[in-house]
Amino acid sequence: DIQLTQSPPFLSASVGDRVTITCRASQGISSYLAWYQQKPGKAPKLLIYAASTLQSGVPSRFSGSGSGTEFTLTINSLQPEDFATYYCQQLSSYPLTFGGGTKVEIK
């Protein structure tokens, strides 16, 4: 199985900050990676797919990059509604797997 390691697991930031979350895969997954945002008590929401493609309706302050084994999600100018938990998911091979999550909290 492909393991996804997200770092950091927790992140404390202020409104307006630039935030970067990393997702490392245990083996190459090309660009078969998605990023989701989840708020407490809610279903996840797709932000980025194919490593760097912004899902329709998602603000442009979100961006994704990477391929192979290392990927990043960047949030430029963090907004109050961005405080949430973020997950990466690989869709390269079965079983599909998620990273452990990164909780972005208000500093």
Next chain:
Amino acid sequence: EVQLVESGGGLVQPGGSLRLSCAASGFTFSDHYMDWVRQAPGKGLEWVGRIRKKTNSYTTEYAASVKGRFTISRDDSRNSLYLQMNSLKTEDTAVYYCARLSGNYVDYWGQGTLVTVSS
């Protein structure tokens, strides 16, 4: 508007069975692969399994943790997805989400239904 509404969750004893349903609307259900994803209380997301569409013979994939115990099926005439869960264990306690695939990626999720396995 795309909607996915799960139902069928509840309290079940270890070793018991439960069948979850997911009612889809607002899109052509038969055109999409569908996934089940779960989330144990306070934990991260875990992919449970996938069912492909008719043109792919409704084939399925499962996580190792549920393979042989859980079965995913669908009824395109009813726009419904199902998850039959047998031999339930306490570690199956989670919110279960159904999710629509668009291309290779989940683009819509249901609100989830809670399954609690406890004596």
